[in-house]
Amino acid sequence: MSQALLPIKIRRMQSQDLESIMAIEPAAFGSHHWSLQSFENELNNDSGCYFSATAPDSTSLLGYSGFWLIGEEAHITTLAVHPDYQGQYIGERLLINDILEAKKAGARWLTLEVRVSNEKAQNLYFKYGFKSISVRKSYYQDNDEDALVLWTENIETSRFNRLLEKRIEVMEPQFEAHPQWLQLKTSK
Numbered sequence: 001m002s003q004a005l006l007p008i009k010i011r012r013m014q015s016q017d018l019e020s021i022m023a024i025e026p027a028a029f030g031s032h033h034w035s036l037q038s039f040e041n042e043l044n045n046d047s048g049c050y051f052s053a054t055a056p057d058s059t060s061l062l063g064y065s066g067f068w069l070i071g072e073e074a075h076i077t078t079l080a081v082h083p084d085y086q087g088q089y090i091g092e093r094l095l096i097n098d099i100l101e102a103k104k105a106g107a108r109w110l111t112l113e114v115r116v117s118n119e120k121a122q123n124l125y126f127k128y129g130f131k132s133i134s135v136r137k138s139y140y141q142d143n144d145e146d147a148l149v150l151w152t153e154n155i156e157t158s159r160f161n162r163l164l165e166k167r168i169e170v171m172e173p174q175f176e177a178h179p180q181w182l183q184l185k186t187s188k
């Protein structure tokens with residue numbers, strides 16, 4: 001990464017974000033995307049933890065992600081970046097945020113499903129040590145595509161923390177906007 005990162009703010013998703021999110025959904029996922037109703041349900045789901053990435057002054061919504069907390073498992077249900085802003089480490093910063101929030105909530109593993117054809121997203125997850133443990137056949141109903149089921153190792157191991165800290169170092173300018181990132185760095 002040679003150039004400075006685009007500054008962003010990551011905060012809890014709010015119902016006011018949903019109009020912008022519904023504009024990003026088809027652009028990011030094509031025709032097989034979540035409905036407004038799905039997001040509304042998720043914002044009212046006690047197990048759901050959802051976050052939005054915006055410009056620092058909150059003017060534009062650039063991406064979002066979230067997970068269900070099921071016991072010690074944080075299951076990532078969505079992650080998307082506005083196509084005009086992809087490739088600027090916004091997706092990775094949202095994933096780091098999910099990991100830190102999952103840790104804070106007591107999770108030990110992160111899991112998710114990803115299309116077998118979605119190499120871009122898989123590369124991001126593999127960077128964080130996600131491994132494919134099984135395949136869900138014809139999981140995606142639009143084209144019958146299989147899903148890879150990915151799991152991290154235990155996110156409280158020192159090996160995982162070292163990997164995470166290394167990536168957070170690269171995101172250094174974000175520390176001020178996200179005090180919990182700094183916390184991980186200083187709690188060694």
Ligand SMILES: CC(C)(COP(=O)(O)OP(=O)(O)OC[C@H]1O[C@@H](n2cnc3c(N)ncnc32)[C@H](O)[C@@H]1OP(=O)(O)O)[C@@H](O)C(=O)NCCC(=O)NCCS
Pocket residue numbers: 028029078079080081082085086087088089090091092093113114115118119120121123124125127
């Ligand atoms: C997948 C997605 C969230 C990644 O977000 P992003 O902000 O574009 O990606 P980042 O800039 O954070 O890149 C982080 C890593 O992802 C991988 N990646 C990102 N873009 C890639 C590309 N065009 N080709 C291959 N790998 C890519 C790389 O590993 C990259 O790290 P590196 O550049 O150091 O190698 C985004 O592309 C997106 O919204 N896609 C459509 C929705 C989607 O598929 N969501 C995931 C559902 S499981």
